[in-house]
Amino acid sequence: MTDSSEGLQIEALSLSIDGVPILKNVDLIAPPATVTGLAGESGSGKTMTGMTVLGLQPSRASTSGSIRFEGQQLLGLRSKDLNRLRGHRISMIFQDPTASLHPMLSIGQQLTDHQRYHLGVSKREALSRAGDLLQRVQVPDPEAALDKYVHQFSGGQLQRICIASALACDPRMLIADEPTTALDVTVQAGILRLLRQVCDDLKIGIVLITHDLGVMSALADTITVMRNGSVVEHGTRQQVITDPQDDYTRSLIDALPDRIEAANQDTAGEGQNG
Numbered sequence: 001m002t003d004s005s006e007g008l009q010i011e012a013l014s015l016s017i018d019g020v021p022i023l024k025n026v027d028l029i030a031p032p033a034t035v036t037g038l039a040g041e042s043g044s045g046k047t048m049t050g051m052t053v054l055g056l057q058p059s060r061a062s063t064s065g066s067i068r069f070e071g072q073q074l075l076g077l078r079s080k081d082l083n084r085l086r087g088h089r090i091s092m093i094f095q096d097p098t099a100s101l102h103p104m105l106s107i108g109q110q111l112t113d114h115q116r117y118h119l120g121v122s123k124r125e126a127l128s129r130a131g132d133l134l135q136r137v138q139v140p141d142p143e144a145a146l147d148k149y150v151h152q153f154s155g156g157q158l159q160r161i162c163i164a165s166a167l168a169c170d171p172r173m174l175i176a177d178e179p180t181t182a183l184d185v186t187v188q189a190g191i192l193r194l195l196r197q198v199c200d201d202l203k204i205g206i207v208l209i210t211h212d213l214g215v216m217s218a219l220a221d222t223i224t225v226m227r228n229g230s231v232v233e234h235g236t237r238q239q240v241i242t243d244p245q246d247d248y249t250r251s252l253i254d255a256l257p258d259r260i261e262a263a264n265q266d267t268a269g270e271g272q273n274g
């Protein structure tokens with residue numbers, strides 16, 4: 001049982017846009033130090049759920065239900081308070097690292113600005129922390145990397161930099177929306193392994209959003225499956241993957257048997273190029 005003052009608890013979250021229901025009574029619990037998977041086909045409402053946690057739903061959306069983070073109600077929070085939370089206590093990484101990073105700013109600048117805003121640290125301290133973060137996410141030669149720009153890195157390295165940026169202000173929760181979908185298969189496994197380390201070593205809760213049950217089965221501790229804006233299944237990874245109760249989940253798994261098997265094997269041979 002999760003302590004209600006810890007992690008993220010979404011209860012009966014509904015959201016509609018111009019009267020069209022997008023999310024319907026969504027329940028999701030994401031404890032600390034756990035990877036909570038949110039699966040489902042395209043358009044099922046996974047991203048909208050993650051965005052709503054951060055108050056980033058479209059402005060014309062109407063919502064009901066509850067989103068509690070470390071005991072605090074987020075739904076209806078003023079934007080000033082949400083700003084304080086976003087990128088600090090809860091951060092997010094997205095599918096395309098090149099779209100998440102600014103092409104004209106050095107990596108050092110992109111890893112320090114929000115530290116200075118949220119943590120109030122000096123430029124020098126923020127840079128030192130940024131170097132440590134790049135080391136943690138295994139970007140080669142972290143000191144030199146701080147002076148480089150986006151075009152000088154591979155896609156996998158850029159996603160590592162995005163993870164470093166997401167970790168920069170010591171978040172307690174990380175929402176990862178399709179974090180490996182834009183990457184080569186050979187690089188994906190390294191990013192998944194890094195996210196596992198982040199979760200285990202820093203005790204950060206991760207909400208992993210992906211349509212790919214192969215990725216899900218490699219990383220998630222629990223899996224919630226959505227369809228058409230509703231949760232259709234929830235359980236441990238083992239339960240959901242090996243004994244799905246819902247026909248829709250079963251059809252998703254049946255479509256990907258080989259990939260799930262492959263994803264469940266630890267891909268120890270993956271190199272540092274990611």
Ligand SMILES: Nc1ncnc2c1ncn2[C@@H]1O[C@H](COP(=O)(O)OP(=O)(O)OP(=O)(O)O)[C@@H](O)[C@H]1O
Nearest residue numbers: 017022040041042043044045046047048049058211
């Ligand atoms: N800004 C918006 N305005 C209106 N409807 C939207 C908006 N953004 C998303 N939707 C709708 O909300 C529904 C859920 O979309 P969402 O992006 O959450 O799905 P998803 O499960 O994350 O799918 P994908 O993997 O393709 O991103 C879809 O029907 C989508 O068309």
